[in-house]
Amino acid sequence: MPALARTALAAGGLTDVNFGLTLWTIVLFVIFAVVMTKLGWRPLLQAVEEREKRVRDSVEGAQRASTEAQGLLAQHRELLREASREREEIIKRALAEAEKLKAELSARARAESEQLLKRARDQIERDKAQAIQELRAQVAEIAIAAAGKIVESSLTPQVQRKLVDDVITALPQKVK
Secondary structure (H helix, E strand, O other): OHHHHHHHHHHOOOOOOOHHHHHHHHHHHHHHHHHHHHHHHHHHHHHHHHHHHHHHHHHHHHHHHHHHHHHHHHHHHHHHHHHHHHHHHHHHHHHHHHHHHHHHHHHHHHHHHHHHHHHHHHHHHHHHHHHHHHHHHHHHHHHHHHHHHHOOOOOOHHHHHHHHHHHHHHHHHHHO
16 A cells, blocks of 8 residues: 555645646636626625715715704804893893883972972961961951950940951961
8 A cells, every 4th residue: 555655645746736727727717707807896896886985975964964063053052142142132221221210200209299298388388377367367356356345435446446457467477
């Protein structure tokens, strides 16, 4: 068996080149490469390119959406600032109007109270004058009655009346 092993080793060694097998391997590789190029490689490249295009479009769309969102956010913030400014202006106007109304109502109340006080004073003056008149009339009647009893026979009614009028004229100066 040693002779058989030697021939087997000599016929199939690593350094032996079989030109028929090499030629058929190269021919099959070329046919495989052509078939793969025609049938597999182009569709595969197209699928990869389409996927790459979809990914690129998605990224661009996301960037556009992000840009739009940033713009909308900035616009929203500006609207909030504007609304806040308008709210502050409305509050300021309302406070100013409230102060103005308060001042007007206070002035009106003060004027009405002064008017009521003046009317009350005028009424008191009128009532006082009327009371003085009534008092004069009563004093005059009492004086006439007293004078009539005391001096019934010696004085005439005209003289009595003049005497009472003089007393009444002197009376208000003492009452006041």
